[in-house]
Amino acid sequence: MPTNPIGNKALIRALNRSTVLNMIKTNDLIARAEVARRTGLSPATVTSITVDLVRDNLIFEKATGDSSGGRRPILLAINPHGGxxxxxxxxxxxxxxxxxxxxxxxxxxxxxxxxxxxxxxxxxxxxxxxxxxxxxxxxxxxxxxxxxxxxxxxxxxxxxxxxxxxxxxxxxxxxxxxxxxxxxxxxxxxxxxxxxxxxERWYGSGQKVDNFLTITIGRGVGMGIVVNGRFYRGASGGAGELGHTVVDPEGPLCECGKHGCLEAYVGDPGLLRSAVEARKNVLLGFEAKTIEDLVRLANEGDPGARQVYAQAGELLGRSIANLVNIFNPSRIILNGEGTRAGEWIFGPMKEAIQCHAMPALASDVEIIIDRWGDDKxxxxxxxxxxxxxxxxxxxxxx
Ligand SMILES: [Zn+2]
Missing domain, CATH: 3.30.420.40 (ATPase, nucleotide binding domain)
Structure with a gap:
């Protein structure tokens, strides 16, 4: 936040400009008077800012709405091709x-x-x-x-x-x-x-949700935290390193150099390592060289591949249960390449959340598994x- 916004005209104008722009974006078609009413800015300020925004091509005016009697109100909308x-x-x-x-x-x-x-x-x-x-x-x-x-x-x-x-x-x-x-x-x-x-917050499953966590699984395990409608980043921007929370200090080596991090079990390299072990124990019917192999084997009914995912899902669910107890989020959104394993990982994960989170908090949280695409x-x-x-x-x- 700016240290001393008072008296800084340019800054105040910039703040007002994004406030007006955001109001128009959120409401699609909105009249100037309504923008003024909802933002608390004076009609003169709104008019002056919208003149600039029209000039900059960021919004356009549309004569529409109710024409009963007098003038048709002019509504404002974002110009998607303004930039x-x-x-x-x-x-x-x-x-x-x-x-x-x-x-x-x-x-x-x-x-x-x-x-x-x-x-x-x-x-x-x-x-x-x-x-x-x-x-x-x-x-x-x-x-x-x-x-x-x-x-x-x-x-x-x-x-x-x-x-x-x-x-x-x-x-x-x-x-x-x-x-x-x-x-x-x-x-x-x-x-x-x-x-x-x-x-997610702007265009996806986190819209209008003030307390949610985004958890990504794939090569690593990451987390984004939104508390009271704001991002939580921690003291120096490093908050959310869920992948490097410790499951077992005697566990396998993690890419961060420490042992037994969640990521060392749930991230792609960890899953493939577990697959090698399952193969040694003759649980896994075929060798899984890649994650795609492992998902295919699980889909085809290979008990070893399913067990690898079940273990990862259980550990992920336990960690999420801890997060549910700490943050009491209303939503947890799962994302990332690893979601392709589907129910083989998420079934055991959901069971573990129910089992380990406090019941009142577990019932408050909605688990959403996003449809994944590489362009996300x-x-x-x-x-x-x-x-x-x-x-x-x-x-x-x-
Ligand atoms: Zn680690």
């Missing part, structure tokens, strides 16, 4: 990207292989991804309002610095500044699970820029 944003999810090997309009409709998307792991190489690849999306979508550079980037790791979102990246082994890399200098457009950076949580990550990253546009900074987390 475009790009979202990019960085993985170990790829940049998965999408270009969307202001209503988060995907115009075009892409998947590019990274040419290396140094910060300079990754920035170079990002520059290429941005320009090829603009070309593919037939969008001019000046129509681009910003680029959002989501990736695993501990990220200082306010400074746009990647503090610690488990996948690239970077420390304190100012990725936002590096890319911004190259593309001359605003860049926003956040942890990939946070970007996904933001997309990129879509999440795009929401970072849209949020910047539509949400007033005072309503954002500190």
């Amino acid at each position: 475009y944003v790009i979202g990019i999810k960085l993985t170990e090997t790829q940049a998965i990207s999408a270009l969307t309009d202001l209503e988060a409709n995907i115009i075009t998307k892409g998947t590019d292989t990274l040419s290396g792991h140094s910060p300079e190489k990754v920035v170079e690849d990002l520059v290429k991804t941005v320009s090829s999306l603009l070309d593919q979508g037939g969008i001019r550079k000046k129509q681009l309002l910003g680029v959002g980037i989501g990736l695993a790791g501990i990220i200082d979102a306010s400074r746009g610095v990647l503090r610690q990246s488990p996948i690239y082994k970077w420390q304190d890399v100012p990725l936002k500044d590096m890319l911004q200098k190259r593309i001359n457009a605003p860049v926003y950076l956040d942890n990939d699970v946070n970007t996904l949580t933001l997309a 990550w990129a879509y999440g990253a795009a929401s970072l820029v849209l949020r910047e546009l539509f949400e007033s900074p005072v309503h954002r987390e500190a």
Whole structure:
């Protein structure tokens, strides 16, 4: 939050502008007088701000509504083509990207292989991804309002610095500044699970829900936390490392260097390790080289593959039961590539939640398993820029 907003005219105007824009976005078609009434801003302020927004092409006016007697009221709506944003999810090997309009409709998307792991190489690849999306979508550079980037790791979102990246082994890399200098457009950076949580909050299962958790399973296990309608990030932006909570200190080695983390059982490498053990015990009928093999075996009825998922589901459910007791969320949204295992993992997970959470709290929580698509990550990253546009900074987390 700004330290001293009083007396800072430009800041107040910027705040009012996003408040008005957000009101129009939330209500689709709304009259100026209604915007003034609902935001508490004066009619003169609303008029002056909407004149700017129409000039900037971000909203348009529509003469519609009731025409009984007098003038037809002029209603305001977001112009979806008033600008475009790009979202990019960085993985170990790829940049998965999408270009969307202001209503988060995907115009075009892409998947590019990274040419290396140094910060300079990754920035170079990002520059290429941005320009090829603009070309593919037939969008001019000046129509681009910003680029959002989501990736695993501990990220200082306010400074746009990647503090610690488990996948690239970077420390304190100012990725936002590096890319911004190259593309001359605003860049926003956040942890990939946070970007996904933001997309849930704005466009998905987290809409109008003030207390929810997003849990992603796939290569790792991540969590986004929304409490009282706000993101909870912790003291230095690292909150939500559910994957590295300890299940058994004597357990298998985790990628973080410690032993027995939840991720070491539920993440893809952990599942494949469990599959090797099940194979040794002759439980697993066939060798599972990839996660796709393991899911297929479970679907085909292989008892070993099903047991691997049942164990992972039980451990995941136990951890979620602890979260239910701590946060008392009304929703838990499960997401990520790992959701493809379906009921083999979620059946045992749901049982474990019922078994271990306090009954009154367990009955309050709705478990939602989202339909997964690979573009979801990129879509999440795009929401970072849209949020910047539509949400007033005072309503954002500190
Ligand atoms: Zn760990």
